[in-house]
Amino acid sequence: MIVYGIKNCNTVKKALDWLNGHHIDYQFHDFKKLGVTKNKLAEWAEKAGYETLLNKRGTTWKQLDAATQASITSEDAAFELMQQKTSVIKRPVIEYDKGILIGFDEKAYENKLLK
Numbered sequence: 001m002i003v004y005g006i007k008n009c010n011t012v013k014k015a016l017d018w019l020n021g022h023h024i025d026y027q028f029h030d031f032k033k034l035g036v037t038k039n040k041l042a043e044w045a046e047k048a049g050y051e052t053l054l055n056k057r058g059t060t061w062k063q064l065d066a067a068t069q070a071s072i073t074s075e076d077a078a079f080e081l082m083q084q085k086t087s088v089i090k091r092p093v094i095e096y097d098k099g100i101l102i103g104f105d106e107k108a109y110e111n112k113l114l115k
Contacts (some may be wrong), residue, residue, distance in 0.1 A: 001026040004036065005092035012092045015104045024113060026094075031086035041079045044093060047100050050075045053082065053089055060087040 003019070003026045005012035019026055029036075044053055054072065055061060061069065072078050082089050094101040101108055 001097075002029055002095045003027070003092050004029045004031060004089075004095070006030060006032050006087065009091050011104045015092045015094070015109075018104070018106065018109055019113075022114065031089060031091075036083060036086060036089070038079050038083065041082055042075075044100055044102075045075060045079075048102055050078045052102055053093070054078050055088055055090040058088065058090075060085050 001024065003012070003015065005015070005028070007028075007030055016026075016028070041050070041053065068081075072081055090102050092102075092104065096113060098112065101112060
C-alpha cells in the first residue's frame with residue numbers, strides 16, 4: 001500500500017494515524033519532496049476521475065487567480081496544474097490492492113482496508 005500526500009496536511013495526518021492505529025503497513029510518498037508523474041495522475045483519474053483528484057476546496061485552489069481556475073477545463077490542464085502545485089491534489093491518495101481511496105473517510109477505510 002502506498003499513501004500519497006503531504007506530511008504536514010491535517011487530513012493526511014488523520015489517515016496515517018488511522019492506518020497506524022489499525023497496524024496497516026504502508027509506504028509514504030510525499031508530493032512536496034517527490035512530486036507526481038502525469039502517468040500516475042492518469043492512472044488515478046481513470047479510476048476516480050480527474051475532478052475528484054482536484055481539490056477545489058483547499059487553500060491552494062482558492063489562491064489561484066480566476067483566470068487560472070477557469071482554465072482548468074480538461075484532464076490535461078488539471079494534470080499540469082497538479083504537477084506544478086501538488087497541494088491542489090486532494091489528499092491523501094491511497095493505492096491498495098483493490099483500487100484507490102481519495103481523502104480521509106473512516107467508514108470507507110473500514111470497508112475497504114479492514115475486510
